[in-house]
Amino acid sequence: MEEKILEYLMKKKNPFIETIMKDLDLKEYEVYGLIAYLKQKGYLFDIIDGKVVKIKPIKENDIYKIPNIKEHLKLLLISDTHLASKFDRVDILRYLYQEAEDRNVDYILNSGDIVDGLSGRPQQIFELKETSYTGQRDYAIDKYPKSDIPTYMISGNHDLWWVRQCGADIVKDICSKRDDLHYLGSDCEDLMIGKLRIRLYHGAKGQSYAKSYRLQKYLDSIPSEELPHILQTGHIHQSFYMKQGKTHCFQTSCLQDLTPFERSQGYNNDKSCWWVEVDIDDKGNPVNIRQELETFGNKLVRKR
Ligand SMILES: [Fe+2]
16 A cells, blocks of 8 residues: 555645545545655655645755665666757657656656757857757756656756856756756766665766777776666767676667767767666665666657
């Protein structure tokens, strides 16, 4: 019943206690008891004016901590959406959020370059649908799919160009305007879901001579006490998986068509996402991690 009410509360927006009683066939004291249990486990719910409301998570000791009572977690890993670029693929992004809802995904993680930003490269302006900070911010607030599934994201080098241009982290600004999007920080941040440690990393510099090189070098630089179970990296617009020690590394590609700049640099571009499932043992430890890569071509993608 704990998992059932948790899934219900994640999907409903501020339901009344009476509505929960009716929908889940529960007595009033059972609803109060289950919510007290979830709060005791660390879930951020509260009862205000007869409604159950979700509270935005906060950072503790520099790590976002999300409680977990589930034996099985489903994640969707995406990256480099480059919204407001003329080459963005909002169609794929919409499809993925609908598919994530159909698959009962628990969390969606996005490892940066949410918007295309504004570089110092003169030709980039011709590749943009929106050229101003407010234009790109409002485009992302409007076009980024709205969902009951919480999304956790970091800002990447393209987002951070706005810090250089006008001193603001655009991803933090976007997330502050949306209840379903949570800003973790810029470039590299850790997230704990129960005992599952996840690191989101974006980075800078171009593509390396071998896909695995950048991941291996980065992994070697992480102190052993900080090694995550899942390392999700963005930036190079290519997908790749490897496991080193306990760490499952997911190089997440992009959701943007090849740009004239990438073409001129001889860069590859692959549009894809990782669907990840994690089994949790009775002590809360992640014991098994499985993944599926879904790739996309140049055709428009529609689900419903
Ligand atoms: Fe990117």
